[in-house]
Structures are given as structure tokens and as C-alpha cells.
Amino acid sequence: MALLWRRLKLVVMVTMVNLFIFIIISRQSSQDKNGHHKVHIPSKPFWTKLVPNIAYWNRQQQILDIQNNPILVSNYSGAEIPEWLNDTSLTSDPCQPNFRVTTQVKDYNSLPGRFKDFLIYMHCRSYPIMVDHPDICKEPPFLLLAVKSLAPHFDRRQAIRQSWGRAGVIANRTVVTIFLLGNATAGDHHPDLSEMLHYENFRHKDIIQWDYRDSFFNLTVKEVLFLEWIQTRCPGARFIFKGDDDVFVNTYRILDFLKGLSEPKARDLFVGDVITNAGPHRDKKVKYFIPESMYTGTYPPYAGGGGYLYSGDIAARLHNVSQHVALYPIDDVYTGMCFRKLGLAPEKHKGFRTFNIEEKYRSNPCAYKSLMLVHPRTPQEMIQIWAWLSSPDLNCQ
Structure with a gap:
């Protein structure tokens, strides 16, 4: 009898709930028929009129x-x-x-x-290539070292070849080194070094040069041309280091770091000395001065242009998205803009020291063993540090 009574109470409760829902729906339907609480679809676009930015x-x-x-x-x-x-x-x-x-x-x-x-010339993205090596990545490298250089910097390039930029097989990994150059024009008061450059390239076969004015503000042009070059000449590169010719790079440490990455981490890799919450310098005396008539707003996070490390997969994505980002006169900021456009952010790594290390540690070989990059370093210092790190007698315990 008690069981029957509980079932009856349950039936009554369910009936009351359904009746309540029915009443609510009926009232809303009645309101709609009377023209109340209807959803009105706007007859004009909801966005405001587009106004051009003043910068x-x-x-x-x-x-x-x-x-x-x-x-x-x-x-x-x-x-x-x-x-x-x-x-x-x-x-x-x-x-x-x-x-x-x-x-x-x-x-x-x-x-x-x-x-x-x-x-x-801000709209220009395509320039003729003057010196190229189409087969340099015939065997896809594990690591491509791409070094931004200027034609007169013979000593820096040679020091890199003799130290951290040695091409071939390092730590059982294939490494390819290239130097990225524009055209050092007479208009910028550069001497004509074309014959010497021709011999250097004949000897080492590692120069990639385009016919555009190689200036500080055109480093962004060098960036987009290099991204294009990778897709046509070296799409199989697993990882890319891109940096200046006045840095020391611990290639051993980079290769060791890359070997320890998981597959997802390796695919989306972009690490360097990341700068955040920065904006354009308004002081005309500063090298990086940008007037308000040219740019307003803050900068996205970006890795300092002294050098950064990223995957071949990221290189392809940067190449694609760069076509949708207006050229900016500071190349590392521009790369940060492209990264923001991808919905990504570069990762800061303490091994990149683009603002040098403490002076008291600069002559200590062990100070460089755990680092990936230090800036700046002279050609002589590059060779010295590489000799330290390559010595079997180095003990940093």
C-alpha cells in the first residue's frame, strides 16, 4: 500500500511540472503573437563605419x-x-x-x-636573387644556421665558419650554414667588394644574396626573402637558427636541446630572448626611433633579432602569414607581428643572452656551456669560445 502511494505522488508531481512548463511556453507564444519580446533582425550592418588609422x-x-x-x-x-x-x-x-x-x-x-x-618601397617584397645555391639542402639538414650579414663583414663570416657555424655533421646531426646578404650600394658609401665576395662564395659556397639595398630598415625585407627561400630551397630543414653575424652560438647546446624535445613541442618551437610590453621609441636619437605618424600602439611579444630558434613547420607558417602583414622597419618586431597574426607567442629561453652576460663571467669557458647564444662577440672571441667548448679537457662540474 505504501509503495502504491509513493508512485501516485510521483505521477502527480511529474504532471504538475509538465503543466507548469506548458503554461510558460504558452505565455511566451502568446507574447510573440502579440508582437512583444520578438527578436528583431537589424536591417543594416551592426559594425561602425571604418575609419582609417592616422599612422x-x-x-x-x-x-x-x-x-x-x-x-x-x-x-x-x-x-x-x-x-x-x-x-x-x-x-x-x-x-x-x-x-x-x-x-x-x-x-x-x-x-x-x-x-x-x-x-x-614599403610595398616591395620581391627582389632578384643574385647568388644562390639551389642544391645546398639536397640532403635536408637537421639544423639550418642562417646568418644575417653585410658584404664587408668578411672576418665575421670566416670566424663563424671556423667556429659555431661549421657545416657538416656535428654531434651526429647534419648542419648547413648560409649567410644572408643584400646589396651594399655605393649610395651608402660602401666600397666595391664584389670581386672579393665572388671569390668568397666560390670558395665556401654558402652565400645567398639578393639585389636590394642592405640597410638596417631593410632587414625585414631580408626576413621575408629568406622565408620564401626556405620554402623553395630548403623546405626539409627540421630546425632553423636565424641570427646576426656578431653573436656566439653554442651549436652543441642547441643540438642537445633539440634532441630532447617531444614531437608536439618540436613542431611548434620558437624560442629566443623574448621582449614583452615594449613599444616604439619616440626619441629621435635612438636607433630604433619610430615616429607616431608611422606607427601607434604597443608591440606584440617578440624575440630579439640577435638570434632565435624555430622549427621548419613554423617557418612555413610564418612565410604564409607574412604575406598578410605590412612590412615594418624593425625585423624582429615584424616577426613578432607575424607570430601574433598566427595566434601564437614566442617562448622565452634563458639560454639566449642578447644583452650579454655579466662581465666577470665573460672569460670563463664554463659560463658558455649551458648557453645557446651570447651577444655581442668579436670574430676573435667566437673562435676562442668555440675552442674552449670543443676541448675534451673542459670540466665544468
């Missing part, structure tokens, strides 16, 4: 973002597209100087020459 780089990036966003593009008919969005200078080919920029940057005439040169 030239930011505005060029706006244009790229909109041109590559089918939703935003479809929101405008051909007649409604604002004039500033029709700027096609970003993709002009062949590369010609864009003199329209002289009226698009408010203080253009008062900017230093290096800014004027960068702005006029």
Missing part, C-alpha cells in the same frame, strides 16, 4: 586585414568602398617607388632619409 603602418595593415576578410569585403559594394581602402600600393608588382606616400604621411618631409626610403 601609416597601422592604416596599411587595416587595408590588408580588410582585403583578406571576405565578410568585411562583402559588406561593401564597389561604389561604397572608401577611397582609402582602394590603395593598391601594397601589392604593386613589379616594384616601383610609391611616391603617393609623400602626401599620406603628414610629416614625411621632416623624416630622416632612412624613413623616406623605407616608406617609398
Whole structure:
């Protein structure tokens, strides 16, 4: 009898709950029929009118973002597209100087020459290759060492070849070394060293050179050309180190580090001396000065350009995304911008010392054993440190 009574109570309870739900739904349906609480679909786009950024780089990036966003593009008919969005200078080919920029940057005439040169050719991404070695990665290397250099820096390149940039097999891993050069022009008061460079390349077969002005602001051009070169000449490289020709790199430590990575970690690897919460320098006396008319905002996290290490998979992704990021005159910041565009962030590693180590440790061989990179170092110091690390008698316990 008690069991029957409990079942009856359960049936009544379920019935009451269903009746309550039915009443609520009926009331909402009645309200909809009377025109209350209906969802209204807007007849016009919900986004605000696009306004061009006052800073030239930011505005060029706006244009790229909109041109590559089918939703935003479809929101405008051909007649409604604002004039500033029709700027096609970003993709002009062949590369010609864009003199329209002289009226698009408010203080253009008062900017230093290096800014004027960068702005006029900012849209240029393709330059002829003058020296190449198509078969240098015929056997895909485990590690590709790509060193940014200038034509006159013969002593730095030779010191690297004799020390940390020795090509061949190191610690049972294939290593390939290349030097990335532009054109040292007479306009920058460089002597004509083309014959010496020709002999150097004939002797070592490790120079990659493009026909563009090799200046500080054009290091970003060197970056995008190198990313393109990897995809055509060395797509099988497992890992890439890219750095300057005035750093010491502990190749032994890098190879040891890479061998210990898991597969997912190795695939997404990008490590270096990461700088965060930085922004453009506004002091005209600073090498990295950027005027407000050129860029506003903060910088994304980026690895210092002295040197960083990343995977071949990341190199391919950087190459693809770089085509959607406007060139910026500081190459390591630009790489950080590309990384942000990928939705990724570089990883800081304490083994990268782009701002040197304490002076009291600089002559201690063991101070370099656990490091991957130290900046700066002279050619003589590179050879000395490499000799220390290569010595079988080195004991750092």
C-alpha cells in the first residue's frame, strides 16, 4: 500500500511540472503573437563605419586585414568602398617607388632619409636573387644556421665558419650554414667588394644574396626573402637558427636541446630572448626611433633579432602569414607581428643572452656551456669560445 502511494505522488508531481512548463511556453507564444519580446533582425550592418588609422603602418595593415576578410569585403559594394581602402600600393608588382606616400604621411618631409626610403618601397617584397645555391639542402639538414650579414663583414663570416657555424655533421646531426646578404650600394658609401665576395662564395659556397639595398630598415625585407627561400630551397630543414653575424652560438647546446624535445613541442618551437610590453621609441636619437605618424600602439611579444630558434613547420607558417602583414622597419618586431597574426607567442629561453652576460663571467669557458647564444662577440672571441667548448679537457662540474 505504501509503495502504491509513493508512485501516485510521483505521477502527480511529474504532471504538475509538465503543466507548469506548458503554461510558460504558452505565455511566451502568446507574447510573440502579440508582437512583444520578438527578436528583431537589424536591417543594416551592426559594425561602425571604418575609419582609417592616422599612422601609416597601422592604416596599411587595416587595408590588408580588410582585403583578406571576405565578410568585411562583402559588406561593401564597389561604389561604397572608401577611397582609402582602394590603395593598391601594397601589392604593386613589379616594384616601383610609391611616391603617393609623400602626401599620406603628414610629416614625411621632416623624416630622416632612412624613413623616406623605407616608406617609398614599403610595398616591395620581391627582389632578384643574385647568388644562390639551389642544391645546398639536397640532403635536408637537421639544423639550418642562417646568418644575417653585410658584404664587408668578411672576418665575421670566416670566424663563424671556423667556429659555431661549421657545416657538416656535428654531434651526429647534419648542419648547413648560409649567410644572408643584400646589396651594399655605393649610395651608402660602401666600397666595391664584389670581386672579393665572388671569390668568397666560390670558395665556401654558402652565400645567398639578393639585389636590394642592405640597410638596417631593410632587414625585414631580408626576413621575408629568406622565408620564401626556405620554402623553395630548403623546405626539409627540421630546425632553423636565424641570427646576426656578431653573436656566439653554442651549436652543441642547441643540438642537445633539440634532441630532447617531444614531437608536439618540436613542431611548434620558437624560442629566443623574448621582449614583452615594449613599444616604439619616440626619441629621435635612438636607433630604433619610430615616429607616431608611422606607427601607434604597443608591440606584440617578440624575440630579439640577435638570434632565435624555430622549427621548419613554423617557418612555413610564418612565410604564409607574412604575406598578410605590412612590412615594418624593425625585423624582429615584424616577426613578432607575424607570430601574433598566427595566434601564437614566442617562448622565452634563458639560454639566449642578447644583452650579454655579466662581465666577470665573460672569460670563463664554463659560463658558455649551458648557453645557446651570447651577444655581442668579436670574430676573435667566437673562435676562442668555440675552442674552449670543443676541448675534451673542459670540466665544468
